[in-house]
Amino acid sequence: MIILKNYMEEVVLNLMDDILKDMDLCKCDKCKMDIAAIALNNLPVKYVASEKGELYSKLHILKKQFEVDAITEILKAAALVNESPHH
Known part of the structure; x- marks a missing residue:
């Protein structure tokens, strides 16, 4: 079976927890x-x-x-979400 995958999604999801762990922001699933x-x-x-x-x-x-x-965009997105969380 052939699969179609956005490789960048894998990169972002694999890096995100490690990047966010030391940041002072909400880490709920929604955020x-x-x-x-x-x-x-x-x-x-x-x-x-x-x-x-x-x-x-x-x-x-x-x-x-x-x-x-990906790290650059995760950091920018984290700052944005931290300013105005939607949870």
Whole structure:
């Protein structure tokens, strides 16, 4: 079965808890999903379609830049959500 996945979603969700753990802001599920949504809306979509993830190996080369971009957007989104949480 072929799957379609936004690779940036995986990057953001994998990094988010580690980035937010030391920040003084609400970490309820609603706030965390708002942060993820805002960050992802500000990042380029990187879709991959693969049976066994062979495209993931090609994306590995760009992983560090994707992570830097994701961290930047997560921090900006966290500040925004912290100013006006919706929970």
